[in-house]
Amino acid sequence: MENVLNKEIKEIIDACPEVGRILDEYGIGCVPCSVGSCLLKDVVGIHSLDPEQEATLMYRIEKAVYPGRNVAKPVVDKTKKTAPKKISYSPPVKKLVEEHVLIKRLLALIPAIVDYIEGSAKVDKELILNCVDFIRTYADKYHHMKEEDILFKYVDEKAEVIQVMYKDHDTGRAHIRQVVEGAEKGNKSQIKEHLFAYRDLLTQHIKKEDEILYPWIDRQLSMEQVGEMFRKCNEADALVGDELPRKYERFIIELEEKFLQEVAK
């Protein structure tokens, strides 16, 4: 089993797709991940399953990878019920989770915005550039920079999970450059392609952070670190001021009023 644990997850799944299906059953969605270079041991560790679940999962993976091997089946005590864990985020991390909410509200509007762009004679460049401004300023400078400059510094930045997050941020930036180019040229299909790609990327990215990465980081932090991180995040927020998040919230509300009504019509 040792060597399987130290293999990259994509390699294991490529060789044995059954492993991907097993992981999926446990809510571990490695199959659609863009990178897949996390080691199996980290993948399992990061999801903090209860010990019995983890033992059963490892047994099934080993069975799938080495069907011929004689693997001891773990004894599962069915009487022991584990309550579903409610995630209690530390205050600085909770703030980041709350920022995701506004970003998700924009992501939800993307299909309606794309419909509108496709249906109008001339590309509404101002609308696209305003959305880009939200993404670049609120999602990227305000939110992603706190992750990159503060949060990720509290864990091993070389860890694959963190590398995946950096890569997602970069891929998102590249899509947005394409959206801008599309808006400049009035190229509707370019705008559509990259807005949708951005939406898919960030939807997965935020889900990974909320459900897996953030709780994993929280578990490693001491009280002293939580206090320090809280202070650093507040300082970073104070630097940009209260007005910035308020302004972008107003922007989203206006977009919702415009586009959610269109959908309702």
Added chain:
Amino acid sequence: MSGCPGSKTIDFSEKTIQEGGEEGKRPSQLRQWPIQMHLVSPQAPYFQGKDILLAADCSAFALGDFHKDYLKGKSIGIACPKLDSDQEVYIEKIKSLIDDAKINTLTVMIMQVPCCFGLAQIAKEGAEKASRKIPVKQVVVGLEGNILSEEWI
């Protein structure tokens, strides 16, 4: 006795399993005196900028690894929300610890019995009154020394 679960007699001497070793010395992690919430002053140097543990009197006796896992690296105040008098003073002191001593974080450790939750309430009120905001965590200890929950409040 009346129906108060906080003072109901329970004997679990049979159940206490001897997990963990007896060998080796366990040094105290206490770095200050006094510790009782009426006796401590928020101006004390050992509170300035520190991570503070506000522990229910009973918790340190229940929790086997109290020093190693919870007291280590922190400054402490202890109190009993059921029997202590003048508890408004506690609220003011917590406010002052946050605003004046500029403590980094507050961990409030209580026992699972309902009346002990009063201490979490005191911590909450003190934190709400303070103008600075800091992370506050609540740890609930079971009667047999197990950690029942840890959550941010």
